[in-house]
Amino acid sequence: MQAPPEEEVIRRLEELGRRVADQILRGEAPYLEVPVRTLANTIWDKKRKMLLLGSKTARREFFDVGESKRFMQTILMLKLILEARREGVHPTIRDLYYRGKHTLTDKSGKNLGENTWDDQRESNAVIQDIEVTTGLLREHMGLMHDAKGRIVGNMSIRSKGQVIELSRLGSGAYAIPSNVDSLEILDVKADYVLVVEKGAIFEQLNEDEFWRKNNCILITGKGQPDRSTRRMVRRLWEEFDLPVYVLTDGDSYGFYIYSVYKSGSITLSYESERLATPEARFLGVSVTDIEKYKIPKNFIIKATERDIKRAKELLNYPWFKESKRWMEELNLFIEKGQKVEIEALSGHGFRFLSNTYIPEKISKGEWIA
Numbered sequence: 001m002q003a004p005p006e007e008e009v010i011r012r013l014e015e016l017g018r019r020v021a022d023q024i025l026r027g028e029a030p031y032l033e034v035p036v037r038t039l040a041n042t043i044w045d046k047k048r049k050m051l052l053l054g055s056k057t058a059r060r061e062f063f064d065v066g067e068s069k070r071f072m073q074t075i076l077m078l079k080l081i082l083e084a085r086r087e088g089v090h091p092t093i094r095d096l097y098y099r100g101k102h103t104l105t106d107k108s109g110k111n112l113g114e115n116t117w118d119d120q121r122e123s124n125a126v127i128q129d130i131e132v133t134t135g136l137l138r139e140h141m142g143l144m145h146d147a148k149g150r151i152v153g154n155m156s157i158r159s160k161g162q163v164i165e166l167s168r169l170g171s172g173a174y175a176i177p178s179n180v181d182s183l184e185i186l187d188v189k190a191d192y193v194l195v196v197e198k199g200a201i202f203e204q205l206n207e208d209e210f211w212r213k214n215n216c217i218l219i220t221g222k223g224q225p226d227r228s229t230r231r232m233v234r235r236l237w238e239e240f241d242l243p244v245y246v247l248t249d250g251d252s253y254g255f256y257i258y259s260v261y262k263s264g265s266i267t268l269s270y271e272s273e274r275l276a277t278p279e280a281r282f283l284g285v286s287v288t289d290i291e292k293y294k295i296p297k298n299f300i301i302k303a304t305e306r307d308i309k310r311a312k313e314l315l316n317y318p319w320f321k322e323s324k325r326w327m328e329e330l331n332l333f334i335e336k337g338q339k340v341e342i343e344a345l346s347g348h349g350f351r352f353l354s355n356t357y358i359p360e361k362i363s364k365g366e367w368i369a
Helices: 006-025 068-087 093-100 120-134 199-207 227-240 252-263 269-275 305-315 324-336 342-348 352-363
Strands: 031-035 042-045 050-053 057-061 103-105 111-115 150-152 155-159 162-165 184-188 192-196 216-220 244-247 281-284
Touching: 006 031, 006 068, 006 120, 031 068, 031 120, 050 269, 057 068, 068 093, 068 120, 093 120, 150 199, 184 227, 192 199, 192 227, 199 216, 199 352, 216 227, 227 244, 227 252, 227 269, 244 252, 252 281, 252 305, 252 324, 281 352, 305 324, 342 352
Parallel strands: 192 216, 192 244, 244 281
Antiparallel strands: 031 057, 042 050, 103 111, 150 216, 155 162, 155 184
16 A cells, blocks of 8 residues: 555545534534444455455544543544644654643633543554544554564665665664655565564574575564564565465464464454455464474473463454364364463474474475465
């Protein structure tokens, strides 16, 4: 999805505000029509293999006691974002939280004991409402977040006029910025993309120059990935037709992280078309790997009740139900009540992961789609 020009961003934001102003000028009760971001309005598109936002909307009215606060929060946030765009600055979502946080008073200045928002979860949710209502993503609106993804490999990019070679960073890696679409990917020389759940494993593989020895692009989102990391993975798959493999711990939370890369997430289903990578493959660690790779018993961890509960939830997700292999893995996880971390593979040697496990599973096609 190409970012719209700055003038278009400002026009769309102003249009949302103008709609409300026109309602008031006509003597109507002001309201906003906002797409609903819930599981009930999230659609699994079987053909495209991703989660999409449905068509259901909610009417947020100023004179509705139950909706008036959210209505006012939305108008306040819209004002703050417009101010930033007109000034050409790029605030963080935390900046916006503080910029708009204050206690309401009446005409006489009396404290009403009501805050515009009490914590950042409220202001973040309002930003998402503005995204889905205007069709603009927060990256397009120039909003910054705490990006945590990192990438390294044989590829070059251009950022703010500077060409950066990601293969010449020594022991370091390139920090993926908030707005990945602002980067121009000039060249990629790799056979595939390896997405690693854990930052520490990424560092280990990078230090060992796994990406150079195996001609791949190495990426991590350090756990549950942020939007920027997911967008970078999507771009490499979509623009360069690179296979994508995801390496996570062998537990229900690792399995879910894989599905977020592959199919998208419920809370960000309106962004799936630019964030999800439908052809992503799960490389491991899987439950069947415990026996196949003879992982030492003292490296196996007993699954918690929370782990089992999460696995049972995954069994009901259509993007897992459609895969016979995934149903087998999840049921086996529940039956055995065992989980393993990526690091457990070091029981066969410190370089077993990079020299044997990853290359062999890819070459033999032993991954799960």
